[in-house]
Amino acid sequence: MAIDTKERILDVAERLFADFGYNATSLRDITREAGVNLASVNYHFGSKEALLAALLERRFAGINERRLTQLDRAEAAAGPDGPGLEEIVRAFLAPPFEMRSEWGSSGQKFLRLVGRIHSETDEIRQVFIQLFQPCLSRFKAALQRALPDVGPDEVEWRAHFLVGAMAHTMTWCDSFQSRDQDAMLESLVRFGAAGMATPSGSPVEVHAPARLSR
Amino acid sequence: MAIDTKERILDVAERLFADFGYNATSLRDITREAGVNLASVNYHFGSKEALLAALLERRFAGINERRLTQLDRAEAAAGPDGPGLEEIVRAFLAPPFEMRSEWGSSGQKFLRLVGRIHSETDEIRQVFIQLFQPCLSRFKAALQRALPDVGPDEVEWRAHFLVGAMAHTMTWCDSFQSRDQDAMLESLVRFGAAGMATPSGSPVEVHAPARLSR
DNA sequence: GTCTATATGCGGATAGAC
């Protein structure tokens, strides 16, 4: 039953890391709850940090593949100027939240874990960044193409803001009072696209524009 | 030299909590680096968690006061419709970053600590939320007033997105390649205001609008 | 207020029997 043991460890670790954080979760907590022996974590994974890495790789590869697939599709369907901002932002944000629905409660937990990892210390984030950075780079390039009048530094910053809004939502969306998760994703996409789209040098203050445009 | 001891503990704890996280920082780390005795933390503060609370209260009260003052000023200067979105967002975002400049490197560290706290586990966040929630509520009301056509749930979500972008920026802005911190704040304000301002029901996809408006 | 010494328990990791 070795395979079951590995899977059980991964499932339980995912949930506990998500709910209580990586540092605050001990291998004893994980193995007790999974009903396996304490030593099995080091036997199967080598260390606590390697367990985290295995856990992230198990799900994250699929998410980033889907992100890139959706971006490819948007670029193929777009004209010579490339896809619109909202399409790019949606291709980036939708996959983790789609997966959350598809994978049920463990997808939910994984999402929270990923959200928390964004503000973990560098050492712990290292594994994560290796999985995330290549995908993020392609999206930054797509965003830059869609925003030819915005400088590279500014695009970089806005990408950080977008990632921050996403990470915070991943961490806490279970706690928001919301019945419709699809609507929340759509709100996030629109928020992010609108933020990205701001003209960089415009001196004019926008006064409650929602009032004028609906 | 009791007062000096307390201050030294607070200063060092602020820095270490910011850089390595609350859980990963031990009282031994703090007292060793501060050059004080291990037992002095419990003597002066009672516990590690109470130390965190004292640390947050020391700086956070001033930040929230300044936020509310700036909001008051904007409301006093505004017409009957209240201040514009960008003014509200700026009143919320500017004070922590202003303080960062005023308080030097310890302000920088404190900012990162606050950023990290946003994704800490509920237990640790409790103290922080008590300090943050009253201020946040007033801002939500101001935002709702500036966005009369957007439903309360939607305003709530957007406020979460804004907080997420802010927290992520607080945590990592030291690592961004940026010479001008004022420019970064201004970018964040514009990003947040534009995101908040999105018309909620508009079916039209925005296609690279920055290209059209500059 | 500050110190040393210590209580008490949990942490990750491993050795070696089965």
Add this chain to the structure above:
DNA sequence: GTCTATCCGCATATAGAC
């Protein structure tokens, strides 16, 4: 592959001398 038992160090917190 799984188990028990254990190494060894660090954690928070406190008691009690100075």
